[in-house]
Amino acid sequence: MNAIRTWMKSRWAIPAASGALIIAALVILQVGTTDIFGNILMVAAAIVAGTHIVITAARALWARVIGIDLLVAVAAIGAVVIGQYWEAAAVTFLFAIGHALETATLNKTRSALAELVAVAPDVAIALRDGEQMEVAASAVILGETVLIKNGAKVPVDGEVIGGAGALDEASITGESMPVEKVTGDRVFAGTVARSGFLQVRATGVGADTTLARIIHRVEDAQDAKAKTQVFMDRFSAWYTPAILVLAVVVGLLTQDIVLALTLLVIGCPGALVISIPVSIVAGIGRAAKDGILIKGGEFLETSAKITAIAVDKTGTLTIGRPKVTDVVVLNPALTRKDVLSWAGRAEAGSDHPLSRAILDAARNESLDVAGLPESTEPVPGKGIVVTTQGHRVLIGNPALLAQYKISDADAATRAATALAEAGRTPMIVVLDDTVAGVIGVADEVRADAAQMVSDLHAAGVKRVIMLTGDAELVANAVAAVTGVDEVRASLLPEDKLDVVTALQAEGYIVAMVGDGVNDAPALATANIGVAMGAAGSAVAVETADIALMGDNLLKLPEAISLARRTVNNMRQNIAIALITVTLLLLGVLMGGVTMSIGMLVHEASVLIVIVNAMRLLRRHGSVSSGPAATNTTMPATRSTDHGLTPANARPDQAASATGGTP
Amino acid sequence: MSTIAPTTTHTSLRAEGFTCPSCVSEIEKQVARVHGVAAVTVKFASARIEIDYDASVVSVDELIAVVAKAGYSARVAAF
Secondary structure, eight states: OHHHHHHHHSTTHHHHHHHHHHHHHHHHHHHOSSSHHHHHHHHHHHHHHHHHHHHHHHHHHHTTOOOHHHHHHHHHHHHHHTTOHHHHHHHHHHHHHHHHHHHHHHHHHTHHHHHHHHHSOOEEEEEETTEEEEEEGGGOOTTOEEEEOTTOBOOSEEEEEEEEEEEEOHHHHSOOSOEEEOTTOEEOTTOEEEEEEEEEEEEEOGGGSHHHHHHHHHHHHHHSOOHHHHHHHHHHHHHHHHHHHHHHHHHHHHOOHHHHHHHHHHTOOHHHHHHHHHHHHHHHHHHHHTTEEEOOHHHHHHHTTOOEEEEEIIIIIBOSOOEEEEEEEOOTTSOHHHHHHHHHHHHTTOOOHHHHHHHHHHHHTTOOOOSOOSEEEEETTTEEEEEETTEEEEEEOHHHHHHTTOSSHHHHHHHHHHHHHTTOEEEEEEETTEEEEEEEEEOOBOTTHHHHHHHHHHTTOOEEEEEOSSOHHHHHHHHHHHTOSEEEOSOOHHHHHHHHHHHHHTTOOEEEEEOSSTTHHHHHHSSEEEEESGGGOHHHHHHOSEEEOSSOTTHHHHHHHHHHHHHHHHHHHHHHHHHHHHHHHHHHHTSOOOHHHHHHHHHHHHHHHHHHHHGGGSOOSOSOOOOOSOOOOOOOOSTTOOSOOOOOOOGGGOOOOSOOOO | OOOOOOOEEEEEEEESOOOOTHHHHHHHHHHHTSTTEEEEEEETTTTEEEEEEETTTOOHHHHHHHHHHTTOOEEEOOO
């Protein structure tokens, strides 16, 4: 009994019942002598399917809205009144079954988002008073310790304070390779533990998690109206009442009620109205599953038109964590370790990425760089002057040496230039007025940077431009390896804005990839602002036009390619809708298209539009085939190495392209 | 003397099966009529309903019932 009741409430019950009655009616009409029983069954079928339509139309009318249901209701009732029972039954049946099919398929196009919502965790295991307690995920208190066991879903955003494990972050970053997490690493709600055991301190709960922000952003993006859609909405708002009026006028003029009723049916704008939203929902949903968040239909449309991309070097084309690659000793009285330790002691108080590189290198070689310098004086554009352990140390470029009148600067300058040509940032170290040596620091070029640039070209981007504040020699070296079209070096942050504006003046549609903080003005001016590694930044998730959740460079060309496919899909849908209406109109005017045929074709067109949009949900033949195996750091091993040695695979420095620790 | 303004609670409902964009205005008008509702916005593509209402006058369950009468099942969104 329950099964029957459930089935009766399903969306297929009414079309099925109506369909059954129609079949029965047709049989009787064939077999019987009089038409009356057959006609009664036809009317019954029309009533079964049509009641809901009439009710919906009435409710809408009461809310002063003229919808498609009203058109169909009037057509069906009119058909019954003039004795066209078969037409009435067919029209209501087709509309009902079409509606059921539409709901089923539309839910599929929303599946990507629904899956994201389903990923949201329900429960968490919190450590309270030493006891493990299972609580609702939203009831976790900020700062509380949460335990994540093997196979469990991470319930909150947090920081690892103990244990180790590997998490599958696909729901956030779109990348399926599990990421190792150790103490200090960040974890996200909605990811799944594939191995290990983690103790996490909660930093974001419920609506304050990255997952919640992604979901909200995808929903807002799907709601945001593309320009074409705003036009379409206004069009359909007057279109539907206009059809009603047109049908009345035609009916009065030609005295042909059947023609008027048929016009009502074929005038239904169902396919047109759904054509754009359904593509946008599918396109944005698919992108979100791949860890690409696009802000809305309008940004999709603009992204599809991108012809130039400005990319910040540090952190995007390079990993952003400079490392010491060379220590050139120029003072014969010192050893390599001496030069490095003095440099380390001098940089101990500084937080600059280059300083950290030197400190890390010194610590790796177990050199003593403990303590802070007595005084540190930065000289803008040139370097720093430091007093440490009673000695004065200078670290900087040849201009700094000139300022402090250091003799025998020529050898140092030559060594620095040689390093720069090899793509390193050179730092000359001077100990007590004598040149000690030159340290070369390099920021590793990402393994898939070259692939990304060529994929971008393949996706239709004409110019890829690298922007950097670094010196030209270093920039050119990176450019040669990655294959960018143009280099702009030695830029101050405000210069980047000028580059973007200049490109736009030349007629390019410009996308800018940056890190948000320093590049904010340029990102805002560009047609599309792209943030990478956005999973760690709430601001990036909420404001970037395109936010790439993970660290995978290849997602950028994938995003552009997806935008183009979505826009093409939208255009296909609009074409399908318009062609269908035109053909039907011609068919009616030339005769031969009845109400039932009109409704059949109309419903078919709506379904075709939805199914066409569903194509966007499929995983496209990949542009991103995974990171290239070759690491493109330029290894210079000795101070006599002046040229650019070809890239070798160095497994110990293999760049991990999967999203990981910030 | 200060007048105490009615406290407005905001809630988001996630609904199922918005298939025709004209349903949007219908739901909006039905919910807006409910006593105690200050504002309502229906988002078609994401199937969400955002309602600002006075919790002392009308409850979430009543709002969900009004949406159900318009023909759509809705649930309070967890976030």
